[in-house]
Amino acid sequence: MRALTWQGKRNIEYSEVPDPAIQEPTDAIIEVTSTGICGSDLHLYEVMGPYLEPGDVLGHEPMGIVVETGSAVTNLAVGNRVVVPFGIACGRCFMCDRGLQSQCETTQVREEGMGAALFGYTRLYGQVPGGQAEYLRVPQAQYGPIVVPAGPADDRFVFLSDVLPTAWQAVEYAGVPDGGTLAVIGLGPIGDMAARIGLHRGYRVIGVDLVPERLKRAQDRGVEVVEYSDEVAEQVRQLTEGRGADSVIDAVGMEAHGSPKAQAAHKFVGLLPDGIAEKMMETVGVDRLAAFYLAIELVRRGGTVSLSGVYGGAADPLPMLTMFDKQIQLRMGQGNVRRWVDDILPLLTDADPLGVDGFATHRLPLSDGPAAYEMFQKKQDGAVKVLLTP
Numbered sequence: 001m002r003a004l005t006w007q008g009k010r011n012i013e014y015s016e017v018p019d020p021a022i023q024e025p026t027d028a029i030i031e032v033t034s035t036g037i038c039g040s041d042l043h044l045y046e047v048m049g050p051y052l053e054p055g056d057v058l059g060h061e062p063m064g065i066v067v068e069t070g071s072a073v074t075n076l077a078v079g080n081r082v083v084v085p086f087g088i089a090c091g092r093c094f095m096c097d098r099g100l101q102s103q104c105e106t107t108q109v110r111e112e113g114m115g116a117a118l119f120g121y122t123r124l125y126g127q128v129p130g131g132q133a134e135y136l137r138v139p140q141a142q143y144g145p146i147v148v149p150a151g152p153a154d155d156r157f158v159f160l161s162d163v164l165p166t167a168w169q170a171v172e173y174a175g176v177p178d179g180g181t182l183a184v185i186g187l188g189p190i191g192d193m194a195a196r197i198g199l200h201r202g203y204r205v206i207g208v209d210l211v212p213e214r215l216k217r218a219q220d221r222g223v224e225v226v227e228y229s230d231e232v233a234e235q236v237r238q239l240t241e242g243r244g245a246d247s248v249i250d251a252v253g254m255e256a257h258g259s260p261k262a263q264a265a266h267k268f269v270g271l272l273p274d275g276i277a278e279k280m281m282e283t284v285g286v287d288r289l290a291a292f293y294l295a296i297e298l299v300r301r302g303g304t305v306s307l308s309g310v311y312g313g314a315a316d317p318l319p320m321l322t323m324f325d326k327q328i329q330l331r332m333g334q335g336n337v338r339r340w341v342d343d344i345l346p347l348l349t350d351a352d353p354l355g356v357d358g359f360a361t362h363r364l365p366l367s368d369g370p371a372a373y374e375m376f377q378k379k380q381d382g383a384v385k386v387l388l389t390p
Contacts, residue, residue, distance in 0.1 A: 002390070003057045003133030004369040009049050010377075012370040017057060020129065020137035025072035028141035030082060034154035035131045035366070036061035037386040038086075038162055039188045040253070040310045042377050044122065051122035060086035060119040061161040062131025063154055066145075073141045082145035083160040084131060084138055085337035088117040091143030102334035107140065115334060132369060134390040146341055155357050156348055158387065159193070164344050164356075166335035167193035167251075170308035173331035174247035176203050183207075183236060183245035183298050184223075185291050187214040189359075189385045190308050191251030195223045196354045200347070206239060208232055208294075213382040221355065233297045244300035252291035253309025293319065299328060307332035359385055366390040 003017045020029055038061055044052060063083040066076050076082065089096050090106035095116075104116035109126045117139075120130015129137065138145060148157040167190050176182045182198040184191045187209040198205040199222050207218040207225045215225040226235050237244055295305045296319060305328055323330070347353055362381070364372050366388045376383045 001134040002366065003129075004059060004366065004373075004388075005054070006044060006049075006052045006056045006058055007054045009047075010045055010374070012045065012058070012373045014367050014369055015055075017055070017129075017133070020135050022068060022070050023137065024139065025070040026140055026142050027070040028066055028073050028076055028138045028145065029068040030062070030064040030084065030136050030138060030145070031067050032062045032064040032131055032134060032136055032390050034063050034158045035059050035133075035388050035390070036158060036161070036163070036189075036360075037132075037369075037372060037376055037388065039190065040121075041373070043253075043310060045373050045377055048122055051124050053123075053127075056120070056122075056127065057129040057133055058120045059130035059132025060121055061158065061163070062119070062136055063148075063158045063161060064136070067135070069141065075142060076145060076147070080145075080147050081150050082147055083157050084119070084136065084145050085160075085165075086118055086121075086162045087334060087337060088119065088126070088128065088140050089144060089338065090140050091338070096143075096338075099336055099339035101336045101338050118334075132366065132388060134366070143338070146338075153357070155360055155387070156352075159356055159359065160337070160341060160344065160348075162335065162337070163189050163193050163359075163385070164354075165337040165340040166190050166308055167197055168340045168344055169333075169335050170194045170249045170251065170306050171197045171201070172340075173304075173308075173333075174249055174306040175304040175329065175331075176201070176247045178202075180204070180246035181206065181240055183248045183295075185209075185248065185250050185295055185298070186252035186309065187211070187218050187225075187384075188251065191249065192218060192384060193354070193359070194249050194251060194308070196221060199223065200353055206236060206245060208236075208298075211379050214384060217382075217384065233294065236298050240300065244298050245303065246300060247304045247306065248295040248299045249306045250291045250295040250309050253307075296322060296326070296328060299326070301326045302328075304329040304331065308335075360387045362386045364388055 066080040088107045089101035089104035093105040095103040107117040112124045117126030181204045183206045184195045185208045195205045205223045207223040210228045219225045361384045
């Protein structure tokens with residue numbers, strides 16, 4: 001089959017790889033019909049090379065049609081249309097029982113000290129071949145895949161793999177009071193969707209970003225937008241009676257764009273041998289903390305900061321005195337997809353209150369994946385969300 005494979009920094013290839021096969025009774029094989037490029041995929045494209053090997057198949061936002069199941073998979077049938085969550089979970093362990101599927105004890109990558117395995121996301125998360133491919137082996141298929149109706153275009157459901165539940169969790173963790181103000185830093189896919197969910201819940205939403213097309217896209221849906229600058233904190237305070245937002249979502253994470261210092265660190269790490277680079281990432285750190293610092297600055301005293309952006313290694317010391325003095329609550333973590341599916345599915349109706357049908361800005365053939373990565377990384381042509389079709 002053909003798939004998108006990592007070959008080196010900023011080097012993605014559309015290449016031939018072995019067809020997946022059933023390896024465990026709990027496996028299934030799907031034929032992929034749509035697969036997304038995630039903002040966190042850009043971390044692999046740019047800086048996470050020490051944890052990747054040439055030929056690794058990328059992607060963790062797929063949906064498709066079941067073509068084969070293992071003997072223990074009784075909940076799926078050949079021909080079912082399914083969305084595959086980006087995290088791999090068993091559904092029956094201590095953590096899954098508590099709605100923490102991202103910490104699944106069956107698939108935890110203990111040798112790396114990490115949580116549940118992820119599709120297409122480095123040795124740290126199990127080096128499981130990803131879904132930017134024609135076919136995908138799905139471990140723990142007795143629980144993970146979400147069966148969706150035949151009929152509507154893939155865009156109606158594909159975002160259940162990551163964007164919708166991750167954004168939903170970010171808003172849940174933000175703990176916005178009824179009628180309160182939610183500030184969202186970063187209006188890429190997760191931030192954009194979190195802003196839409198906030199509006200749907202009746203919150204006042206303020207969005208912050210650098211990219212004019214993203215600001216306009218959010219503004220057109222009713223978000224109050226502030227262009228990122230040195231004055232952004234003061235502007236948000238002026239909009240909130242001098243207090244700051246009740247809750248702030250950092251939907252940026254360690255992406256370096258707009259942070260020259262972090263971008264330089266990313267480039268430096270990319271020049272080092274893998275063993276040295278891994279240690280530097282784990283101890284010295286290459287994170288972009290500008291967005292997190294901004295979140296701490298934007299939130300009102302007694303408010304909540306919710307981190308949905310991915311952070312990589314140990315980074316600069318946190319402003320603990322400020323966080324303590326402001327009595328800030330902080331929540332974070334990988335999205336627990338299956339925990340939120342029942343809440344989200346009723347919104348994927350013909351009324352489409354979250355605008356999922358038009359959420360993707362680009363739909364391209366899988367063979368155009370290498371160019372799509374470059375476009376998304378450079379934020380060209382208004383790219384916010386790219387879907388690929390094998």
